[in-house]
Amino acid sequence: MSAMPMAHGTDSPNKRALVKIVIDLPHDAPTREESLWARSLGDRLYRLDNTPWYATGCALGDVVECEDRPGQLPRLVRVVQRSGNRTIRVFIPDSPNRSAVKVEVFRILQAAACPFEEYGTDKGLIAATVPPSIAADSLFRRLDELEAEGGAYWEAGNF
Secondary structure, rough: OOOOOOOOOOOOOOOOEEEEEEOOOOOOOOOOOOEEEEEEEEOEEEEEEOOOOOOOOOOOOOOEEOOOOOOOOOOOEEEEEEOOOOEEEEEOOOOHHHHHHHHHHHHHHHHOOOOOOOOOOOOEEEEEEEEOOOOOOOHHHHHHHHHHHHEEEEEOOOO
C-alpha cells in the first residue's frame, strides 16, 4: 500500500500567505488607522512584514498580538517580541529641489543598508527600516544635517 501524497506548504507557518492587520494611529496622524502586511504565526500572533508609514511603537519583523474581529482585519493589541529593527520616517517638503533631496536621502539610506520605501513618487514621505546590525549614528548625523539645512525632516517611529 502506498503512502498518501503530502500537501506542500499549506499548513507550514513559514509558507503562510501574507495578511493585512490594522494598527490604530495617534490622533495627529493623517488617518485613524494603518494596515500593514504580516505573516500569521498562529495563536493571534503575527510578524510584521513591512515598514510602518505612520504607526509608532513597532517595526518590520516585530511579532505582535492582534485581536481577532469577525469580518474585519485583525487589530494590533501589543508588540510581543521586538525584532531590533528601528523605524524612521523622512519628510521632504514640497520645493523646487524636492527631487534632488529625495535622491540624496535614497543615497544615504542605501549607503547605510537600510531598506526603504517611497510614498508615491510625487510625495515627500519615505519610510525606512534601520536594522540592528548597522551602526546608525552616522546615518542619524547625516539626516540631522539635512534637517539643519531645511531639506528634510526625520523622526523615529519606535525608539
